[in-house]
Amino acid sequence: MVELVLVAGIAASIFVGFNIGGSSTGIAWGPAVGAGIIKKATAAALMTGFVFLGGMTVGRNVMDTLSGDIITIEISLAAGVAVLFFIGLGILIANIFGVPVPTSMTTVGAIVGLGLATGTTNFETIGWIISWWVVTPIIGFWIGATIGRYLYPELNRRFEIKSSEGSLLALDRSGSVPKPALGPNTTYQELSGTVVVLIIGCYMAFSAGASNVPNAVAPLVSSGALEPNTAIIIATVAIGLGGFTIARRTMESVGSELSDIPLLAALIVMLTASTITTALSWIGIPISLVMGSVMTIVGLGWGRATRPVTAREVIRGDTDTEVAMGALTAEPDAPVTQIGEAESEAALDAGDLFNPRAVMKYVSMWIIGPSMSTLLAYGFFTLVPFVN
Structure with missing residues (x-):
């Protein structure tokens, strides 16, 4: 019977x-795939490798929080399987509504529900986690x-990533020993930009x-059914499988609202969200990449749209400036206006950077x-106490 429950848990x-792999791979590698810098299969392979590194190192701190700090008792094997069921149900519901689910928050909620039903909730830990949320x-x-x-x-004017025709690198066979060289149409700017995109993608993975x-294995680790190393390998394989299959579609649409903003803005969002998430994971806080990503997008749009007004006007509310994506898609050679100066017409009429309704949908989730x-x-x- 125990073996059957364990199989169900795995x-x-x-x-x-x-499902995590399907959504996270699109968010991490969608901009690079969309820009033609990397192939989908290569992106999935890099995603799998760096997910393993993240889970094996910093992820252990989050594992400790989820498996031992939220409630004051160990999660039994049967209870762990039930918790995983509610996590999967939350992901399924979010997918039906087309919203990236905050998996970490859903996981914490399911474990808290177990704690409330058994009177074992560690409210101090929960308060600490929610404060960071x-x-x-x-x-x-x-x-x-x-x-x-x-x-x-200034970044938009100076930093531009272009993909030239032909291979990025080639082998120079003019000497006695072949050595790597730039492709036929590759510039040093393109090479450096490509390297930056790949590094940020690996960092986000x-x-x-x-x-x-x-999130995928902590309930089983808490029950003692799986050793942490084994659990991390199982989760990595599952996430990698999602990356190689269902993530192909999310990478095509760049996984999230990142598909609607320029590559430079997407990289800023990815770098910011990854740094916030990694830092909080290091101290053991379960956090969602989606949370940091969405609000960084909103902040970028608001900050860019308020350049035509002064800080005093913004604070007083003496402006009706709309957040426009056009401000982020201005031509790289366009003159950079000073804060408080009016933007050119071409820079402000390309449409909204973000859809307020979409943002509200994310926040509500x-x-x-x-x-x-x-x-x-x-x-x-509460109704089925025998699984506690």
């Missing part, structure tokens, strides 16, 4: 990891707004592993997702 972990969107918005208002115009690998998983888990473990 199957649930694989299902959760598979509140602060993280503010940090992402503030970083995005600062970059958008003060740095982005590492961050995704640190935050998401524990950050509240509804963990709340629903908590309520469902609480009801289940």
Whole structure:
């Protein structure tokens, strides 16, 4: 019987990891694939490798929080399988509505539901986690707004990634020993830009592993059914499988709202969200990549759109400036205006940087997702106490 429950638990972990891989791979590598810098299969392979590194290193801290700090008892094998079921259900519901689910928040909610049903919730830990859930969107918005208002115009003028025809690198066979050289049409700017894109993609994959690998297996680790190393390998394989299959579609659409903004802005969002997520994972806080990504996008748009007004006008509210994507897609050679100066017409009429309704849908899921998983888990473990 125990073996059958364990098989069911591993199957649930694989299902959760598979869906995580489908969404996270698109977010991490969608911009690079969309720009023609990397192939989908290569992106999935890099995703798998760096997810493993993230889960094996920083992810262990999140694993400890999820498996031992949220409630004061060990999660039994049967209860762990039930928790994984609610996590998978949350992902399924989010996929039906087309919203990237905050998996870490859903996982915490399901474990809290178990704790409330058994009277074993560690409210001090929960308060610490929730406080970071509140602060993280503010940090992402503030970083995005600062970059958008003060740095982005100059970055947009100086930094441009182009993909030339032909291979990026070639072998120079003119000497006695072949050595790598630039492709026939490759420039040093293109090479350096490509390297930056790949490094940031790998960094985001590492961050995704640190935050998401524990979500797929922590309940089974807490029960003692799986050793941490074995659990991390199972989660990595499942996430990699999702990356090689269902993520191909998400990479085509660049996985999220990142598909609607320029590559430079997408890289800024990826770097910011990955850094926030990795830092919080390091201190053991379960956090979602989506949370940092969405609010950094909003901050970038707000910061760029408010350049035509002064800080005093912004604080007083003496402006009706609209957030426009056109401000981020201005031609690289266009003159960079000073803060408070009017932008050119061509720079401000390309459409919205973000859809406020979409942002509200994301934010609502950050509240509804963990709340629903908590309520469902609480009801289940109250009615079926034998799995505790």
